[in-house]
Amino acid sequence: MTKNINVTVNGTQHTLEVEPRLLLVHMIREVLNMTGTHIGCDTSSCGACTILLDGKSIKSCTVLAVQANGKSITTIEGLAPEGGPLHPLQEGFKENHGLHCGFCTPGMIMRAHELLENNPNPTEDEIRWGIAGNLCRCTGYNNIVKAIQWAGCKMRGEETPSTEPEFV
Amino acid sequence: MIAQSFQYESPGSLQEAIELLNKHGEDAKILSGGHSLIPMMKLRFATPATVIDINGIPGLSYIKEENGIVHIGALVREAELEHSELLAKMFPLFKDVTKLIADPQVRNMGTLGGNLAHGDAANDHPAVMLALRASVIITGADGEREVPIDEFFFGFYMTAIQQGEILTEIRLPVPAKGTGSAYHKLERKVGDYATAGVAVQITLDESGVVTAAGIGLTNVNPVPLRAERSEQALIGKPLSDETIALAAQYASEDCSPSSDLRGSEEYKRHVTGVLVKRMILKAAERASN
Numbered sequence: 001m002t003k004n005i006n007v008t009v010n011g012t013q014h015t016l017e018v019e020p021r022l023l024l025v026h027m028i029r030e031v032l033n034m035t036g037t038h039i040g041c042d043t044s045s046c047g048a049c050t051i052l053l054d055g056k057s058i059k060s061c062t063v064l065a066v067q068a069n070g071k072s073i074t075t076i077e078g079l080a081p082e083g084g085p086l087h088p089l090q091e092g093f094k095e096n097h098g099l100h101c102g103f104c105t106p107g108m109i110m111r112a113h114e115l116l117e118n119n120p121n122p123t124e125d126e127i128r129w130g131i132a133g134n135l136c137r138c139t140g141y142n143n144i145v146k147a148i149q150w151a152g153c154k155m156r157g158e159e160t161p162s163t164e165p166e167f168v
Numbered sequence: 169m170i171a172q173s174f175q176y177e178s179p180g181s182l183q184e185a186i187e188l189l190n191k192h193g194e195d196a197k198i199l200s201g202g203h204s205l206i207p208m209m210k211l212r213f214a215t216p217a218t219v220i221d222i223n224g225i226p227g228l229s230y231i232k233e234e235n236g237i238v239h240i241g242a243l244v245r246e247a248e249l250e251h252s253e254l255l256a257k258m259f260p261l262f263k264d265v266t267k268l269i270a271d272p273q274v275r276n277m278g279t280l281g282g283n284l285a286h287g288d289a290a291n292d293h294p295a296v297m298l299a300l301r302a303s304v305i306i307t308g309a310d311g312e313r314e315v316p317i318d319e320f321f322f323g324f325y326m327t328a329i330q331q332g333e334i335l336t337e338i339r340l341p342v343p344a345k346g347t348g349s350a351y352h353k354l355e356r357k358v359g360d361y362a363t364a365g366v367a368v369q370i371t372l373d374e375s376g377v378v379t380a381a382g383i384g385l386t387n388v389n390p391v392p393l394r395a396e397r398s399e400q401a402l403i404g405k406p407l408s409d410e411t412i413a414l415a416a417q418y419a420s421e422d423c424s425p426s427s428d429l430r431g432s433e434e435y436k437r438h439v440t441g442v443l444v445k446r447m448i449l450k451a452a453e454r455a456s457n
Contacts, residue, residue: 003176020176020219021209042169044207045359047273056247056276062206063277066176067199067221111273132358133271 005069009034010078018065025049027065028075036076036106040135047134050107051075057114059133076106079113088154089113089147095163098147100138108134112148120156124149171209178221182334185222186309190332192218198334199223200243200282203274204291228281228336231255238340242281247272249280258342259300260454261349261367265292268351271359284320285335287327290361294321294392295384296351297338299367305337306330314339321391344380347371348454350447353386354439356430362387363430366419366443368451370402378402383415383448388425388440395419398444412448416441 002017009032016031028037028051040048042061049061052074079087089109092098099105108131115122115130122130127145136144146161153160179185189196195217199205208214222228228243231252238258240249249255250266269275269283269292283293284304297304297317304320305312306329320328329335343349353365365386371379381402383395398415405411420441427433 001173001175020174021171023170023210042210044203044274047271050273057273058276059273062203062274064176064199064202064206066178067202067223069178115272129267130272133273 003066003069005066007065007068007070008072010074016065020064020066022065023061024051024053024063024065024068024073025060027068028060028073031065034075034077038103038106040103040107045135046104046107047111047131048104048107050110050134052110052114055114055117057111074110074113076109079109088151089116092147092151092154092160093144095160096143096147096150098139098143104134104136104138108136108144112151115148116152116155121152122148169210169212171206172212172215174209174216175218176221177218178224180224180226182225182228182307182336185220185225185334186307186332188218188220189334190309192220193331196220198282198285200285201245201274201278202282203270203278204282204286204288222334233342236342238342240280240338240340242279242285242334242336242338244280246270246275246278246280246283250275259340259349259369261296261299261351261369261451264351265296265367268292268353268355268365274359280338281335284338285327285329287321287323287325289321289324289389289392290387292351292353292362292365292386295365295367295386298384298392298394299349299351299369299382300340300343301369301382302341303339304328304335305339306333307336308333312336318394323391343369344371346373346455347380348451348457350450350454352443352447352450354443361430364388364425364436364439364443366440366447368444368447370407370448370451370455372407372452372455376406378405378407378411383419383444385419385423385440388423388436390424390426393423395422395444397422402448407448407452412445415448416445419444 038048040046044062197216199221228241230241255262302317349369351367353362367384369382381399385393397418401414420437425436
């Protein structure tokens with residue numbers, strides 16, 4: 001009882017034969033071997049599985065692979081060319097220490113991508129509400145917010161804030 | 169977690185979807201946003217033999233005003249409700265409620281129709297629809313029928329939608345001049361279901377007398393509850409501390425919350441009263457703007 005689906009993944013078209021019950025996150029990780037997208041809670045809470053479906057950030061553990069038929073998805077692997085320069089969001093997380101273990105990071109970055117697309121100059125409050133669907137157990141979120149603000153600056157062509165630590 | 173195997177259908181028209189529903193009967197579930205259904209299927213709380221994905225049906229996603237009624241297609245996503253200027257102007261409580269439903273990713277998939285059709289008093293839109301005195305359009309093989317929201321919710325996961333039918337549209341009467349609305353829910357953390365939630369729409373005439381009031385309660389009753397005694401305490405009188413306090417007290421008494429991890433019954437009754445008071449005040453303030 002399988003279905004044939006056509007999904008564009010990071011610009012490449014794939015034709016796959018899948019069971020209807022195959023989750024989109026399992027299609028990405030296990031069928032396509034792209035393990036940048038993570039499964040954190042598997043109960044739609046943590047957002048580690050966040051990818052873009054036709055440009056909208058969604059939790060891929062709560063969507064069936066068959067729902068992506070005829071659509072286009074972008075995962076963390078698709079943000080920057082292989083071996084090429086980092087996407088401003090990736091650079092921002094690196095420069096601003098926006099991660100410790102990195103498990104939430106791909107989901108955070110994909111969510112931030114849609115956030116900045118819809119709102120290129122968000123306030124801190126808008127960023128914090130904007131990542132409400134992404135949980136981080138390590139960082140306490142402050143550097144994640146800084147990373148997103150930094151990336152926003154770079155993407156707007158403005159000078160990025162200093163990444164030197166503040167001494168209090 | 170992995171759902172039990174099922175057959176997947178993706179009809180391209182409403183007619184096809186209804187035929188499939190009639191063919192499969194009780195063994196079929198509709199897939200809309202999927203953010204209530206799929207989590208349940210992953211936990212195997214729901215094991216439909218057939219899943220009918222209605223996302224490919226055209227013409228079910230719109231927000232438009234016609235002859236004093238706002239029509240919202242059942243497939244409109246929560247994110248679209250959140251950013252609709254038409255809704256923000258007439259029904260300020262939509263901005264309140266959508267911000268409190270789950271999170272941005274869930275709101276990109278979740279639909280208004282699905283939120284109502286699921287029949288869960290823990291969802292936020294039922295109380296909103298009660299406050300706005302909405303009606304829903306249910307479509308089956310024999311055509312459409314309109315059901316007022318007060319006749320829509322019957323029990324846990326039970327609504328007026330019969331087998332072979334799909335909720336296709338939500339209708340909201342355009343509010344009269346001097347109307348304001350507000351929604352808030354107390355939650356343990358961002359994205360949680362409500363410990364208690366209250367939706368209020370209120371209309372005041374030039375002298376400050378309440379001419380209409382709708383108050384809906386979230387997750388403090390087995391079925392989404394209209395705080396009818398509270399509404400009656402307000403209507404026909406000038407809005408005052410006394411009438412507001414009465415409305416809050418009645419709501420607190422008339423709901424039937426269950427004690428759980430979100431709080432004891434007593435605590436939830438208390439919170440309901442507090443939120444009723446606050447939302448009446450907020451809605452009234454917006455009514456005067």
